[in-house]
Amino acid sequence: MMYLSNRRQVLTSALAALGAAARAKAQASSAEPAIAGKSPMILHNDFPEDLEMPSEYFDQWLTPNDKFFVRQHIPRPDVDLAAFKLTIDGMVAKTSELKLDDLRKLPQHKVVATLECTGNGRGFFRPRVPGIQWGRGGIGNAEWTGPRISDILKLAGVKTDAPYLTANGLDVPAIKTPDFIRSLPMKKALHPATLLALEMNGQPIPSINGGPTRLIVPGWDGTSWVKWVNQMTVAGEANTGFFMNPAYRYPKYARPPGSPPVPAELEVIEGMRVKSAITRPSDDDKVTLGPVTISGYAWAGEEKIMRVEISTDGGSRWKDAELTPQNLNFAWRLFKMSWTPSKPGYYTILSRATDSAGNVQPIVAPWNPSGYLYNAIDRVGITVEKSA
Amino acid sequence: MKTVLLLSFALSAWAQDVDVAAAKKAEQRECTQCHSLRLIHSQRLSKAAWGKELDKMAGWGAPIKDRELLLNYLSAEYSDAKPVPNDPLSSDGSSKSR
Numbered sequence: 001m002m003y004l005s006n007r008r009q010v011l012t013s014a015l016a017a018l019g020a021a022a023r024a025k026a027q028a029s030s031a032e033p034a035i036a037g038k039s040p041m042i043l044h045n046d047f048p049e050d051l052e053m054p055s056e057y058f059d060q061w062l063t064p065n066d067k068f069f070v071r072q073h074i075p076r077p078d079v080d081l082a083a084f085k086l087t088i089d090g091m092v093a094k095t096s097e098l099k100l101d102d103l104r105k106l107p108q109h110k111v112v113a114t115l116e117c118t119g120n121g122r123g124f125f126r127p128r129v130p131g132i133q134w135g136r137g138g139i140g141n142a143e144w145t146g147p148r149i150s151d152i153l154k155l156a157g158v159k160t161d162a163p164y165l166t167a168n169g170l171d172v173p174a175i176k177t178p179d180f181i182r183s184l185p186m187k188k189a190l191h192p193a194t195l196l197a198l199e200m201n202g203q204p205i206p207s208i209n210g211g212p213t214r215l216i217v218p219g220w221d222g223t224s225w226v227k228w229v230n231q232m233t234v235a236g237e238a239n240t241g242f243f244m245n246p247a248y249r250y251p252k253y254a255r256p257p258g259s260p261p262v263p264a265e266l267e268v269i270e271g272m273r274v275k276s277a278i279t280r281p282s283d284d285d286k287v288t289l290g291p292v293t294i295s296g297y298a299w300a301g302e303e304k305i306m307r308v309e310i311s312t313d314g315g316s317r318w319k320d321a322e323l324t325p326q327n328l329n330f331a332w333r334l335f336k337m338s339w340t341p342s343k344p345g346y347y348t349i350l351s352r353a354t355d356s357a358g359n360v361q362p363i364v365a366p367w368n369p370s371g372y373l374y375n376a377i378d379r380v381g382i383t384v385e386k387s388a
Numbered sequence: 389m390k391t392v393l394l395l396s397f398a399l400s401a402w403a404q405d406v407d408v409a410a411a412k413k414a415e416q417r418e419c420t421q422c423h424s425l426r427l428i429h430s431q432r433l434s435k436a437a438w439g440k441e442l443d444k445m446a447g448w449g450a451p452i453k454d455r456e457l458l459l460n461y462l463s464a465e466y467s468d469a470k471p472v473p474n475d476p477l478s479s480d481g482s483s484k485s486r
Contacts, residue, residue: 040479044427
């Protein structure tokens with residue numbers, strides 16, 4: 001036991017000497033599988049891939065593709081790009097089929113938008129709920145490029161007065177699992193920022209993140225961002241499959257933590273809520289007395305982030321953090337603050353974001369049976385030690 | 389405290405007579421067509437919640453032969469009384485083609 005804890009101490013100090021990214025790589029044990037195209041990621045699952053971004057990577061406003069998180073529900077498809085076609089059907093005069101080249105010929109639009117797993121932060125709910133125990137890293141921010149959904153529907157000659165657009169991807173059910181199908185209110189589908197993206201950060205979207213065609217629904221939860229889209233159906237009603245109901249629904253009326261869901265009172269999740277998270281330092285870090293950089297991300301769904309405040313004393317006093325300059329709807333802002341503690345000891349650091357509609361992050365995120373939309377004020381504790 | 393926990397765990401496992409080796413073979417055979425075992429082993433659930441998961445998976449086509457065997461194994465080994473593990477990092481695959 002002594003041996004183990006000594007070894008851990010040696011390892012910890014050796015790792016502290018390495019740079020952040022190098023540390024992430026060094027911690028990646030060769031015993032764990034590598035995921036093609038991805039840097040070391042928190043491995044919730046390798047088949048199908050559920051990969052969380054480690055805190056060390058949250059230093060860039062645009063998240064590189066090799067570090068972008070992944071959430072798959074069912075094993076992903078092999079995509080034959082030459083044979084790929086997008087079918088537009090349902091309440092249309094005539095079913096149409098578009099090839100990738102047809103989509104590339106439409107006006108291409110760029111949108112920087114944050115994509116967050118609906119269950120990001122699930123691991124912080126108490127009591128715990130089943131599902132992937134995401135921490136802070138089920139989120140990333142990318143520049144997405146592709147045609148607008150409205151232009152695709154126009155090209156297909158679709159009248160857009162139907163209430164829903166249903167999107168299906170090339171992924172197919174495994175054995176008897178449900179197919180991953182999502183319906184979007186037509187109003188959101190026709191929004192100028194809603195795209196069928198072909199590129200992610202200037203590259204064809206990697207298949208693991210939904211290429212060649214991913215629905216971009218800025219400000220809405222990741223579940224709406226259907227991957228490998230090859231069918232869009234104009235519909236009078238929302239799809240009733242598993243991934244619309246009961247999955248990815250949220251209680252209309254909050255109930256005490258631990259209560260079972262009331263199916264009739266569950267609603268489809270749409271926009272995401274104001275949120276910030278501290279990615280540096282990490283919880284339980286030990287640092288030497290001296291300046292400490294506190295950093296992280298904040299975003300607010302369809303709103304903009306106006307302010308992030310940091311407290312280093314458990315919430316008595318708050319100070320504004322510096323924010324990255326791009327102030328856009330749909331995109332996160334990274335925040336940073338340098339803080340020099342005056343004496344050693346244990347410190348509780350908190351972050352609190354405010355959005356352009358005046359919404360402030362709550363102290364407690366409403367508990368819900370599936371652990372969605374976690375957005376409580378973030379908290380890490382660090383120990384500041386005397387310098388030697 | 390640890391001894392008490394270990395003892396109570398051993399007793400409950402004994403009481404339920406979990407054939408761990410058989411259960412491990414069964415989960416490998418019956419669960420991995422759709423997902424790897426990591427997805428299971430990173431969860432910590434109550435027996436009731438494990439029962440719900442097994443029924444959901446059976447409904448989705450998992451060829452579960454002995455529900456009791458898996459239920460007793462999962463609720464002993466991956467009980468909500470145990471701490472949730474920190475999932476590891478994957479190895480570096482950034483230079484591998486995707």
